[in-house]
Amino acid sequence: MMNLEGKVALVTGGNGGIGLAMASALADAGATLAIVGRSPDKNAAAVAALARPGAPEPVAIVGDMTDEESVAETLAEVVRRFGGLDILLNNAGSNDRKLPQDYSLAEWNRLISSNLTSAFLVSQAAYPLMVARGGGKIVNIGSLMSVFGSPKSAPYAAAKGGVVQLTKSLATAWAGDNIQVNALLPGWIDTDMTVMAREQVSDLNERVLSRTPAGRWGRPEDLAGAALFLCSGASDFVTGIGLPVDGGYSCSA
Ligand code: NDP
Numbered sequence: 001m002m003n004l005e006g007k008v009a010l011v012t013g014g015n016g017g018i019g020l021a022m023a024s025a026l027a028d029a030g031a032t033l034a035i036v037g038r039s040p041d042k043n044a045a046a047v048a049a050l051a052r053p054g055a056p057e058p059v060a061i062v063g064d065m066t067d068e069e070s071v072a073e074t075l076a077e078v079v080r081r082f083g084g085l086d087i088l089l090n091n092a093g094s095n096d097r098k099l100p101q102d103y104s105l106a107e108w109n110r111l112i113s114s115n116l117t118s119a120f121l122v123s124q125a126a127y128p129l130m131v132a133r134g135g136g137k138i139v140n141i142g143s144l145m146s147v148f149g150s151p152k153s154a155p156y157a158a159a160k161g162g163v164v165q166l167t168k169s170l171a172t173a174w175a176g177d178n179i180q181v182n183a184l185l186p187g188w189i190d191t192d193m194t195v196m197a198r199e200q201v202s203d204l205n206e207r208v209l210s211r212t213p214a215g216r217w218g219r220p221e222d223l224a225g226a227a228l229f230l231c232s233g234a235s236d237f238v239t240g241i242g243l244p245v246d247g248g249y250s251c252s253a
Contacts, residue, residue, distance in 0.1 A: 001232060001233050001234040002029055002228055002229070002232040002233070002234055003029060003232075004026055004031035004228075004232060005029075005030035005031075006032075007030070007031045007032070007086040007087055008032045008078065008082040008083070008084055008085050008086050008087070009023070009026045009032065009033055009085075009086065009088070009231065010034045010035070010036065010074075010075075010078055010085055010088050010089070010122075010126070011023040011026070011033065011034070011089040012035075012037075012065050012089065012090055012092035012118065012122055013035075013037055013093065014033070014034075014035030014036065014037065014046060014050075014060075014089070015035055015037035015039060015042035015043045015045070015060065016037070016042050016046065016191070017189075017191035017192055017193065017220055018091060018141065018186060018189055018191060018220045018223050019035070019037075019089070019092070020035075020046050020049065020050075021219075022089055022220075022223055022224060022227040023035055023089075024049065024050060024224070025224035025225070025227055026087065026089075026227070026228065026231060027050050027052050027055065027058065029228055029232065030055070031086075031087065032055065032056045032058070032082050033050050033058040033059075034058065034061060034077075034078045034081065034082065035047065035050070035058070035059075035060050035061070036060070036061040036062070036065065036074050037060070037062070037092070038062065038063070038064050039062075040062050043060035043062060044060065046060060047059070047060035056082070059077070059078070059081050059082075061073075061077050061078075065090075065092045065118035065121065066110075066113040066117060066118050066121075068121055071118075071121045071122055071125050072125060074122075075122075075125045075126065075129065078129075079129065084129055084132060084133050085126055085130060085133070085136065086130065086135075086136050087136065087137045087138075087139075087231045088123065088126045088130075088137070088138045088139070089138075089139045089141070089227065090118065090119035090122055090123065090138065090139070090140045090141060091141045092114070093114055093118070093159075093160075093193075094114045094115070094193070095111065095115075095153055095156040095193060095196075096111060096156075097152040097153055097156075097197060097200040097201060098152055099151060100151075100154040103154065103155060107155070108155045111155035111156055111159060112155055112159045114159070115159035115160055115162075115163065116159040116160075116162040116163055116166065119163055119166060120166060123138055123140075123166075126138065127174065127177075127179070130174075130177065130179050131177050131179075134178060135177065135178030135179055135180075136180075137179070137180055137182075137230065137231045137232075137235075138170065138179065138180070138181040138182070139182055139183070139184060139227060139231060140163050140166065140167050140181070140182070140183045140184075141183070141186065142160045142163040142164050142167070142184065142185045142242055143156070143157075143160040143163075143185060144185055144188075144244070144246060144249060145157040145160045145161070146160040146183070146185055146242060147161075147164075147185065147242075148250075152201060163183060164183055164185075167182060167183040167241075167242065168240045171240030172240065175239055180230075180235060180239040181239055181240065182230045182235070182238060182239060182240065182242075182243065183241070183242040183243070184223060184227060184230065184242075184243055184245055185242050185244045185245065185246065185250070186218065186222075186223055186245050186246065187212065187244065187246025187249040187250070188208040188212065188217055188218060188246070188249065189219065190217040190218065190219060191220060194217070211249060211252060212248065212249045212252070213248030213249070213251075213252050214247030214248055215247075218245070218246070218247060222245060222247075223245055226243055226245045230243070
């Protein structure tokens with residue numbers, strides 16, 4: 001059920017952190033992988049890590065998923081290399097932590113674009129490709145801030161809340177095309193993004209450890225199984241959900 005041989009997957013932000021861990025899980029399950037990120041150096045390292053014996057060479061594309069033209073070029077490159085697209089993981093995102101009163105409009109717009117508009121643009125471009133294949137899987141990466149507020153992440157939380165609503169809307173719109181659209185809501189995961197968070201929020205480490213029932217930070221690999229489930233035939237009657245992968249954080253008082 002979770003065999004992805006013959007399936008083509010695109011992971012945005014697949015060159016590091018959670019994206020690379022999820023891309024690796026799909027590669028292990030037999031999928032042909034394309035990743036996209038802005039950094040050529042990170043792309044080069046990641047694409048080497050995604051190669052699997054006997055599988056088609058993975059491709060790493062340099063692109064910015066907040067830019068409509070770059071999105072179109074990325075999808076065109078995936079089609080040129082692999083002939084179509086079956087699976088899309090909208091994982092690209094970023095945060096910049098400060099109090100709401102301190103964001104400029106440009107910073108607000110940049111974070112909404114990075115975390116929400118990007119998922120819309122790539123999903124929209126992927127839609128006709130998935131229809132042409134008779135169906136597909138889209139997994140959007142939300143956050144616990146899709147659900148909870150945060151004093152130092154207003155634009156990020158607004159965008160990630162929007163990701164859940166976008167997920168539900170795409171799920172209802174495209175169910176008849178056999179495209180399942182779901183979201184993963186990671187808890188606190190140890191990546192470059194949260195290294196920066198620990199620098200910007202002094203007591204974050206202690207708060208995460210005391211509030212997470214599992215008693216530890218998540219690792220990028222903790223997202224692998226849930227991503228594989230939502231990208232595979234095992235979830236063919238699951239659509240529109242937001243699945244927390246958080247060591248129990250969201251069920252803890
Ligand atoms: P990283 O910073 O390690 O990864 C972010 C990835 O997104 C990088 O690969 C980056 O590559 C890419 N990226 C960012 N902006 C763009 C863009 N405009 N176009 C293309 N690629 C882009 O962080 P994480 O792995 O932690 O985050 C991955 C996702 O998980 C994000 O959506 C994040 O919000 C979410 N998340 C993370 C949590 C955590 O605790 N770590 C918790 C909840 C959600 P490049 O720089 O090369 O463009």
